[in-house]
Amino acid sequence: MDGMVEENGTSGAAGVADPLSSAGSSAGGAPHVVVTSIVQLTLPTQAPSAQVQSVIQPNQQSVIQTASNIQPVQLPKGNVILVTKPSSVIHTTQGTLQTLQIKPEPNTILSAQGQSCSDDSCSDDESPKRKYREMLTRRPSYRKILNDLGGAEIAVIPADSGLHTLAVSGTAGGGAIVQYANQDGQFYVPEDQTRKRELRLLKNREAARECRRKKKEYIKCLENRVAVLENQNKALIDELKSLKELYCQQKTE
DNA sequence: AGCTATATCCGTCATAGTTC
């Protein structure tokens, strides 16, 4: 089972930080942009759960999208977006795409900054070199390699070898668990090692949960981005179509 | 109802990267 598919969550409405947003501005964090304009968006009342999705490009006509309509909005470089509906989502592209979630308070103001986001994942360390683990590629684990080679096992020193140290297995933290054997060949592990291992497993368990949560958010971001780009594409196609029609009309006149 | 396939979640391991 592919891990990526396995962990793929269902798409949701909540906006989250787009992990791709760090591509052009991650180093050292992006500076705030001076506010020069305010755009107020009021969602249609018939769509209480609607998302506002916008593709905003500085100094260009930008597209503000809602579930029911699309309206181009001029957004000069540096701006404030005032959204009157809580829990709205705004996607922008400012060199890179980013997702901003509007907090439930009414009239939330977001300044357009390089990495603005209300979600905690936005504050994640998003160094380019770590961006989703180099596209999720990784070399095979030793276990997999061993399995591929025919199920070879890590060697265990027999109990009757005269040695008390019986086996050493690698651990998550890069350390090792040393198992001892008594005269009957029974395994036992020193108590502090057991405690350390339990603590490490606990921490790793929680880390895995957090990691999966972030991964789900990342996938949501990608899905949201797809939606935004599809909408943008549709808007551009429509615009092109209407311009063509206009051109044909004028030509025939 | 029983079986099978598929999806999802979770814990653990392995390991690259980070921090101290």
Add this chain to the structure above:
DNA sequence: GAACTATGACGGATATAGCT
């Protein structure tokens, strides 16, 4: 460089759907 963290890989458990 040791300890720690983040995350892909893996396998087990459970849920759900479709089929017989």
